[in-house]
Amino acid sequence: MTDLLQFFSRHHREILQGTLEHIWLVGIAMLLAVGVGVPLGIVVAKRPWLSKPILGGANIAETIPSLALFGFLLPVPWLGGRADRLAITALALYALLPIIRNTSAGIAHVDSAVRDAARGMGMTERQILLQVELPLSFSTILAGIRIATVLTIGIATIAAAVGAGGLGEFIFRGLAMVNNQLILAGAIPAALLALGADFLLSLLERRFRPVRT
Amino acid sequence: MTNNPSDSTFQANDAGSPAIELRNVSYQLPDGRALLRNLNISVTSGETLVLLGRSGAGKSTALKLINRMLELSAGTILIDGKSTLDWDPIELRRHIGYVIQEIGLFPHYTVEQNISLVPRLERWPADRIRARVTELMKLVGLDTGEFLHRFPHQLSGGQRQRVGIARALAADPPILLMDEPFGALDPLTRGELQREFQQLEQLIHKTIVLVTHHVGEALLLGTRIGVMDAGVLVGIYSPKEFLTATEPVAAAYVANLRMYQRAEVKP
Numbered sequence: 201m202t203d204l205l206q207f208f209s210r211h212h213r214e215i216l217q218g219t220l221e222h223i224w225l226v227g228i229a230m231l232l233a234v235g236v237g238v239p240l241g242i243v244v245a246k247r248p249w250l251s252k253p254i255l256g257g258a259n260i261a262e263t264i265p266s267l268a269l270f271g272f273l274l275p276v277p278w279l280g281g282r283a284d285r286l287a288i289t290a291l292a293l294y295a296l297l298p299i300i301r302n303t304s305a306g307i308a309h310v311d312s313a314v315r316d317a318a319r320g321m322g323m324t325e326r327q328i329l330l331q332v333e334l335p336l337s338f339s340t341i342l343a344g345i346r347i348a349t350v351l352t353i354g355i356a357t358i359a360a361a362v363g364a365g366g367l368g369e370f371i372f373r374g375l376a377m378v379n380n381q382l383i384l385a386g387a388i389p390a391a392l393l394a395l396g397a398d399f400l401l402s403l404l405e406r407r408f409r410p411v412r413t
Numbered sequence: 414m415t416n417n418p419s420d421s422t423f424q425a426n427d428a429g430s431p432a433i434e435l436r437n438v439s440y441q442l443p444d445g446r447a448l449l450r451n452l453n454i455s456v457t458s459g460e461t462l463v464l465l466g467r468s469g470a471g472k473s474t475a476l477k478l479i480n481r482m483l484e485l486s487a488g489t490i491l492i493d494g495k496s497t498l499d500w501d502p503i504e505l506r507r508h509i510g511y512v513i514q515e516i517g518l519f520p521h522y523t524v525e526q527n528i529s530l531v532p533r534l535e536r537w538p539a540d541r542i543r544a545r546v547t548e549l550m551k552l553v554g555l556d557t558g559e560f561l562h563r564f565p566h567q568l569s570g571g572q573r574q575r576v577g578i579a580r581a582l583a584a585d586p587p588i589l590l591m592d593e594p595f596g597a598l599d600p601l602t603r604g605e606l607q608r609e610f611q612q613l614e615q616l617i618h619k620t621i622v623l624v625t626h627h628v629g630e631a632l633l634l635g636t637r638i639g640v641m642d643a644g645v646l647v648g649i650y651s652p653k654e655f656l657t658a659t660e661p662v663a664a665a666y667v668a669n670l671r672m673y674q675r676a677e678v679k680p
Contacts, residue, residue, distance in 0.1 A: 317517025322506035335521050
């Protein structure tokens with residue numbers, strides 16, 4: 201235990217560096233995933249005939265083992281050239297499914313009487329979406345983002361396998377050198393990041409939870 | 414200007430013109446099942462037409478065709494002499510207040526925000542909106558100090574329905590559609606609201622179509638009562654005519670009413 205603490209304090213600079221890289225990878229990937237996933241979730245809720253292809257596609261991305269997904273993306277021209285691009289794209293693909301699913305579920309669960317009233321009052325489809333449906337499904341969407349973030353923080357450790365850096369570096373090096381301290385130097389901060397993100401996002405989620413009448 | 418007598422004739426004629434006219438209106442589901450068959454109703458400006466009938470008789474469907482929440486399968490509906498198909502649906506709905514049984518208040522909006530919804534959509538100036546909200550809350554009997562900033566979940570069923578009615582009246586629409594507006598309330602609250610509603614002066618000049626399966630409500634609020642059964646209008650009566658109607662469905666409603674009256678006088 202004291203050995204581990206000594207190791208951490210001796211290498212705190214590298215660990216901090218790895219943690220920041222990790223946050224960067226996950227952060228950019230999540231921005232992309234939210235930017236693509238929420239609109240797709242809205243499409244799934246509004247256009248049922250598109251829900252099968254979209255959810256199907258996201259489902260397939262989700263089932264590909266992460267290491268294999270990094271491998272698949274390697275030959276893609278613009279992505280394969282840089283490890284961080286490759287890693288961020290793969291992570292964003294993983295994060296998509298929970299975000300799409302929660303966005304569409306959140307919108308679908310808006311009370312139909314509320315939607316009827318909104319239409320009957322003469323709100324346009326756009327006004328209903330922006331002023332009624334999205335605010336009322338905000339906490340469900342946030343729950344999807346929270347699940348995706350925690351998932352992505354874990355999967356991002358594998359990004360080191362393609363040389364994208366992050367906390368996975370320590371884990372892979374530790375595995376290669378059979379050095380538990382090195383493995384823990386990657387695993388503990390990654391776990392703490394996941395717990396921290398989960399906690400902060402759940403606070404936000406609770407803040408926006410709608411009260412059902 | 415000469416005092417032309419034909420002016421007043423024209424005026425009187427105009428006041429009695431139909432605000433809503435349904436001509437040969439039919440509606441069927443995509444699977445072919447007919448919910449409304451060949452409906453012909455003319456609602457005079459300023460009257461309260463009650464549509465009375467069982468659940469599934471097509472009453473709510475008729476309302477939803479009027480404000481184009483549903484699209485006609487056949488026939489024509491004229492609002493102020495213009496076919497609903499020629500109205501912009503959004504403009505049409507802002508011209509028509511809509512109250513539903515489930516109320517459908519926005520749970521994330523306060524009472525104030527719920528009531529001011531349509532005026533805000535219509536971009537009224539803030540002080541006019543504030544004045545209108547205060548006026549409406551007074552009208553429906555809600556104390557502004559106490560309720561203005563409450564959310565729907567902090568209200569009782571009766572209070573919520575008051576807010577629902579205030580919201581529908583906010584932009585002073587000339588036509589009001591009410592789908593079982595008092596249906597979800599306990600009998601005493603229902604009675605209170607019906608009585609208050611009947612006395613609301615702001616409603617005197619409005620054209621109202623009210624849907625109910627409650628025969629007492631129909632007699633209390635209707636200037637005419639249209640009886641519907643299985644997608645067909647089987648009769649249309651003044652409240653007085655209704656009580657002596659021989660048409661089976663109407664007669665069944667009257668018999669039902671009498672049953673309760675008799676129950677009351679039993680020792």
